[in-house]
Amino acid sequence: MKAELIKKEGNKVTFKLTVDNNKFESAVNKAYNKTKGKYNIPGFRKGKAPRVVIETQYGKGVFYNDAIDMLFPEVYPEAIKELNIDPIDRPELDIEEISKDNGLVILGTVEVKPEFELGSYKGIEVAKVDNTVSEDEITLRLEEMRNKNARVLSVEDKALANNDTAVIDFEGFESGEAFEGGKGENYSLVIGSNTFIPGFEEQLVGKKAGEELEVNVTFPEEYHAENLAGKPVVFKVKINDVKVKELPELDDEFAKDTSEFDTLAQLRADVRAKAEEEAVKKAEAEMRNAIVEKVAANTEIEIPKAMVESQIDNMLMELNYQLQYQGLNLQQLLQMTGRTIEELREERREDAERLVKSSLVIEAVAKAENVEVSDEEFNAELENLATMYKMEMDKLKSSLRDSDMEDIKGQIKIRKTIDLLVESANIA
Structure with a gap:
């Protein structure tokens, strides 16, 4: 195999790759043995026709493409090493010649990593980044732990408010017709989470378990379902349950229940160390x-x-x-x-x-x-x-x-x- 650099323009390199005829012929034979089962030749069982017969029937170059596909990945890495280039994309190939005298000759064009002059890189001045951890951050992390360990309890005769959970059945209608994907049962919706369409959750505030209502909203113009984008709709909603989050007290018992520590002070110190x-x-x-x-x-x-x-x-x-x-x-x-x-x-x-x-x-x-x-x-x-x-x-x-x-x-x-x-x- 011989590789030759033809020209370089910007980040594009054109090269010539020559594979001797013996090596190419070996690849053609491999292609023949791999693909001969695809050809139906009268007088021969499928896959048993000699190479010369298939070439006579379909043309001398019938196996060339497969041979090149098998051969190129083998010789290309050697070529780029010899040419000392660093490709960043697949090369575009053009078969220049296939002959007994010169073997397989390929012209290739490939984009390579750019050449550039490295600028100053020593003694770079940067500001030290502050890594101070405030008490507010420690408190926030402990509050997150409280929320993760909170209990959600059903509360009778409570009007829904922000952060409460409404367990609802709902069905959506557009111009009086129920639309696909607009129905749910016993869905837990946290009020204020902005999970549903804008305006939906706000209309549940103040309602209690057992109440039924109609919620009027308009889908956003950019909504993914084109048939509903920008359309006004009505949801028939039944509130099955109202639940509130009960947070545990932040004390020594909390530390014992949620960590390997015996006191809140120890837990706080560990949270600070990790932060x-x-x-x-x-x-x-x-x-x-x-x-x-x-x-x-x-x-x-x-x-x-x-x-x-x-x-x-x-x-x-x-x-x-x-x-x-x-x-x-x-x-x-x-x-x-x-x-x-x-x-x-x-x-x-x-x-x-x-x-x-x-x-x-x-x-x-x-x-x-x-x-x-x-x-x-x-x-x-x-x-x-x-x-x-x-x-x-x-x-x-x-x-x-x-x-x-x-x-x-x-x-x-x-x-x-x-x-x-x-x-x-x-x-x-």
Whole structure:
């Protein structure tokens, strides 16, 4: 195999890849053996016709595309290594020649990572991030614990108020006709949660268990169901039950019931310790991000569109994973918010460009400073992962693909590079 750089214009590289005829012929034979069962040739059982017969019937190049599809992934990595280029997208290919004399000759065009001059990255000045934890924050966390441990009790003859829970049956009608998805039974609705259509919950305030009423509301113009968007509707509602939240007293008994501590003072001290630990980590992360952003601001880069689009793909994939934990998916989110996938991508474009630029700059700093990952650092990281996932080290290693290992090493290198930037920064 021979690789030749033809030209480079901006971030696009054109190259020529030549595979000798023997290697190409071997690939054609593999393609024949893999696909010969698809061809029906008179006088031969299916899959038994010789290659030459199939080529006579369907043309000499009948197996070429399959052969190239099998061969290219094998020779392309060797080619980009030989050419010393770093592709960021799939190449566009054009078959220039297939002959006994020259074998397979492919012209390829691919977008590569941009070349740029790294700006100043040492001695970056950043402000120290405050990591103080206030008493109000500790009180708020304890209140959250109270709410998580609250009891919800039915109360007779109580008028509904904000934060009460109404257990209701309801059915919605538009122009006198019941509409799909507008009916529910024994639904628990917290008044003031803004879970339902604007105006719905407010009309339940002051009502009691056993009462029936009609709630008049108008669906928002951007509502995901087009047949209801902007339409006035009527909900027939029956209040089955009224419930209130009973919060436990914040005392020593509360500490004993909800934690491993015997006193409220001990619980409060533990809450503070954890809050301070989180604050330190958050402040450190913010400072590291600020340093990277300042280094990136010092460097001019023409960011390839393909890298930005790939980053947006990754961001939307991560968003979809997060939604799945809530029982939703990306398509449902789009329906609920009335947005298109194009609008969602555009909303994330600026952040994607910032992340791509930062990653390119960190990579350049790592190269300039000869940042490498030692075997000891890599194994230490694997030990941390094994502990995190409660796996034996050998089982973890056997489950990792080569690409996974490279990703892990890449993350370590990024971390070490940012450590270097932090060590040289002026933090005031």
